[in-house]
Amino acid sequence: MIEVSKLSKDYRDDGTVTHALRDVSFSIKPGEFVAIMGPSGSGKSTLLHILSFLDRPTRGIYTFLGNDMQTLVDHELAYTRNKEMGFIFQSFNLLSRASVYENVELPLLYAHMPVGDRRHLVEAAIESVGLSDKILVEAGKLSGGQKQRVAIARALVNKPQIIFADEPTGNLDSHSGAQVMEILQKLNDEGHTIILVTHETYTAEFADRLIKIRDGMVESDIRIEKRRHGGKDFFK
Numbered sequence: 001m002i003e004v005s006k007l008s009k010d011y012r013d014d015g016t017v018t019h020a021l022r023d024v025s026f027s028i029k030p031g032e033f034v035a036i037m038g039p040s041g042s043g044k045s046t047l048l049h050i051l052s053f054l055d056r057p058t059r060g061i062y063t064f065l066g067n068d069m070q071t072l073v074d075h076e077l078a079y080t081r082n083k084e085m086g087f088i089f090q091s092f093n094l095l096s097r098a099s100v101y102e103n104v105e106l107p108l109l110y111a112h113m114p115v116g117d118r119r120h121l122v123e124a125a126i127e128s129v130g131l132s133d134k135i136l137v138e139a140g141k142l143s144g145g146q147k148q149r150v151a152i153a154r155a156l157v158n159k160p161q162i163i164f165a166d167e168p169t170g171n172l173d174s175h176s177g178a179q180v181m182e183i184l185q186k187l188n189d190e191g192h193t194i195i196l197v198t199h200e201t202y203t204a205e206f207a208d209r210l211i212k213i214r215d216g217m218v219e220s221d222i223r224i225e226k227r228r229h230g231g232k233d234f235f236k
Contacts, residue, residue, distance in 0.1 A: 024218055
């Protein structure tokens with residue numbers, strides 16, 4: 001699904017060059033649950049932005065579903081992002097005065113999907129995160145955990161092949177954070193590819209693979225074998 005080779009990103013400011021990413025290489029297969037961890041300033045968010053077509057690399061090759069990102073123009077990137085990718089952010093990025101339904105519907109509006117085709121998809125996505133009873137409630141009136149579940153429903157509504165989650169539990173209490181991670185785990189079990197950026201060990205433990213970034217480089221890339229016990233995940 002994803003292959004990056006010697007991916008680098010430089011930022012220039014008044015003649016000073018900052019190397020945010022340096023020769024990063026790895027591949028991700030369909031259905032994987034990958035956590036990307038690293039300290040503040042390590043380059044993990046820059047990497048996520050490139051993988052999700054929100055930024056372009058300075059050097060290197062990024063192939064997504066067989067297509068070289070560098071050969072795609074902006075409108076082609078936007079189309080692929082809307083059709084194949086779902087996004088979950090730490091700050092939710094919801095329209096606070098719009099209803100749950102209206103927030104989840106947004107990606108379908110951008111895709112110019114007919115009204116008659118949208119309703120079933122929106123309602124199914126909202127039901128999948130357990131918020132059918134809140135469907136007409138304004139997003140601004142929900143709790144933090146409920147807002148993030150709306151964001152997950154919005155990420156799902158287009159039936160994307162891959163979901164990017166950027167610190168999805170960062171603004172939540174531990175109980176709400178656990179609920180969000182259990183939903184992501186369920187989505188992965190159903191076949192969705194998940195790429196999670198986090199600084200929290202607890203959330204990273206839901207992944208099957210952990211990539212650690214430091215100083216813009218891949219410090220380690222390990223598989224995680226987990227076993228189920230009492231409804232919780234533990235490392236073998």
